Amino acid sequence: MSQQEAKWYIVQIQSGSEKKVIQQLHEKARQRGLSEVFEEVFMPAQEVSEVRRGKKMNVEKKFFPGYILIKMQPNRDAWYLVRSIDGVFDFLGAKGNNGIPQPVAPKDVAQIRDMQEKISQGAYTAVHASTYEIGENVKVIDGPFEGFVGVVEEVDQVKSRLKVSVSIFGRATPIELEYGQVTKV
Structure with missing residues (x-):
């Protein structure tokens, strides 16, 4: 299999199954000898403290629930492997492009990483009093x-x-x- 330059892709998955999908991706890639095709899987998140049932707990807050980013070599075997994982809906942008996923610009991934770093350092807060209405x-x-x-x-x-x-x-x-x-x- 010829090596191509890895590109970033956004994958839409069932919200709440991000970690399970990532684990299955690593397992299937290893089983099929495709581990070298996948360079990185990224789920932007932050560790936050919440009070649940009267106890303070650290929980992981996902920035984009239902989405993960994958840096991988663009080839049909890899795309098929990702799509075969339970909980994966599809690559973002693949539907209108004959099923071929559209890569994300590296600068966009850099912005997401930068945002994650700033949030971790407390530069942004996640408290918003706004309310939204359906149809707005x-x-x-x-x-x-x-x-x-x-x-x-x-x-x-x-x-x-x-x-x-x-x-x-x-x-x-x-x-x-x-x-x-x-x-x-």
């Missing part, structure tokens, strides 16, 4: 979808999360975002 237009101001405008489909006020439908490669794509990642239009 919002603009994504943070993350890999920064600059996209979408429509709120679902609101989870307890978790301060939204499901927003944005047009990606000409198709309406639902993405899960936290309040701090959007602003009202």
Whole structure:
């Protein structure tokens, strides 16, 4: 198999199954002799303290629930392996491109890493008092979808999360975002 330059891809997965998908990816890649094809798997997250049932606990807060980033060599065997994992929906941008995933610009991944570092250092806070309504237009101001405008489909006020439908490669794509990642239009 010829070596190609690795590229970053965003993979949409079932929210809450990020760690399981990453573990399965590593296992399947090893079993199929494709470990060298996958350079890095990245799930932007931050360790935060929460009080649950009266006890303070450290929990991992994902910045983009339902998405992981994978740096891998672009080839059909690797794409098929990723798609074969339970909980994986597809690569972002593959549907309108004959099933061929579209890579993410390295500068976008660098911005995500920078944001994660700044949040870890306390430069940003995740407290937002805004409330959103279904059908309301919002603009994504943070993350890999920064600059996209979408429509709120679902609101989870307890978790301060939204499901927003944005047009990606000409198709309406639902993405899960936290309040701090959007602003009202």
